[in-house]
Amino acid sequence: MHIAFLTSEYPFKGLTRSGGLGTSIKNLAKGLIAQGLKVTVFVVGQQNDIVSKEEDIQLICIAKKKHRAFNWYLERKRYQKIIQNHVDKQGIQLIEAPDWTGISAYMTFSIPLIIRLHGSDGYFCHLDGRPQKWKHRLLERTALKNADAVVSVSTFTAGLTKEIFGLKTVIRTIHNGIDTDIFKPFDVEVNPGQLLYFGTLIRKKGVLELAEIFNKVAESQPQCRLLLIGKDALDIFEKTSTLSLFQKILSPEAKKRVSYLNEVPYANVNEYIARSHIVLLPSFAEAFPMTWLETLAMEKALVSSNVGWANEMMVDGVTGYAINPKDHLLYAEKIIELLNDIPKCNRFGKAGRQHVIEKFSAEVITQRNIDFYNICIRQ
Structure with missing residues (x-):
């Protein structure tokens, strides 16, 4: 054929x-x-x-x-x-x-x-x-x-x-x-408290909500850091850089703990996932996102959105948490819970990979x- x-x-x-x-x-x-x-x-x-x-x-x-x-x-x-x-x-x-x-x-x-x-x-x-x-x-x-x-x-x-x-x-x-032989757990040292978002920096992927959420996490978790990886996009409503809007929302304390990388080679993305403690993907608009599959396949605890397609991939409370990104407090609470419960992160990670192997x-x-x-x- x-x-x-x-x-x-x-x-x-x-x-x-x-x-x-x-x-x-x-x-x-x-x-x-x-x-x-x-x-x-x-x-x-x-x-x-x-x-x-x-x-x-x-x-x-x-x-x-x-x-x-x-x-x-x-x-x-x-x-x-x-x-x-x-x-x-x-x-x-x-x-x-x-x-x-x-x-x-x-x-x-x-x-x-x-x-x-x-x-x-x-x-x-x-x-x-x-x-x-x-x-x-x-x-x-x-x-x-x-x-x-x-x-x-x-x-x-x-x-x-x-x-x-x-x-x-x-x-x-x-x-x-997804090829689970490429996206698989790496034997590398995880950066404690490292939160990761990867993908285009754009409103529809929940990036502006993530700023509000991270403000709340930073209040009680002095060890946490947030890394953003992805191309900055022009905001469709404000007609300005989404990254600049994100930074304006951040509290002074949260701003100290955010770093940004403008696009990395696709072949290197899995290393950043591997070194992260938790992956945050609070998107409002996807079809069936590869970023979510990649995260789950690499045995990482994922806190995603709960919109539309989410329940076709995520099993809330099993492969990670699926939360409405507009509920900033609840989303932040789930992140804080995982930051303080490494065994649960590991359980979510293993369950997520097994789910991907069986279904996707x-x-x-x-x-x-x-x-x-x-x-x-x-x-």
Whole structure:
């Protein structure tokens, strides 16, 4: 079987920045290769045309081109023509695209095109409580309506997407998976009292709530420190740096104990997780976050949010705590409890890793995807 992915982001040197979407595609592609399938990844909208191969995954990067008018339509049709040419020559049997900004809208191929819901622009606008641009809504709705099948990384994301776009499509859930041989416990010294947040510094991921929460933790825990790792983002409401807003909220005492690293190489993220005492991910807007999977797989106590998708991954009080980030006091109390109870941190960590191995390991998730692809190809 030969599967292709159509995406605008992928973690590869020389390409534009990639986030959780690109990581999840790469994880799945590697899993498919391990099962003997062929995989091609088409990465569109890049600065240069690149043809390369990494870990037996064929990469075809397509440089963007400006059109005098209707760029959003003509560029998609140009991508379609290039990709269809590869389909014909290489015997590709199915193409998968994400929902983000309707990347596959107006594209038609001679083989099945499926869309995986990682969280569309419309989905995140809804969770943020802000209007979506009409063009993005048109493109995303068109892409979803015309797909041969739709699959979602969480049941919550599937249900909300159907509601937002008025879809009657049957949407199957196949959660994101993770390679538990890469993300596993490290034999390194843990920094006592080290709290870690990693991911984009942005309002929707609960970063501003985290500042309020850490103020309360710092009042009673003189040994604790908070490390933020991730790219700073412009706040959608205040139109200024989210990091600067975060720092304004901090109390003078809390401010002394916060440090910040602007993005570290993805390959190094697991070392920072390993050296942390507790990981804090109080997000309001996700589909099925890789950061949570990575934390659990590495046997770290996680205090997450309890929003939407959370109960599909977290088992509150077993794999960690899932708390409403707006309840600053309760969230802080759970952190303080774990700071003072290392045995409980260890129990949460071990339970979290076992939960990931059983439910979300690459082996388990890859086979579910292969079964789904076979159904789509046969139909």
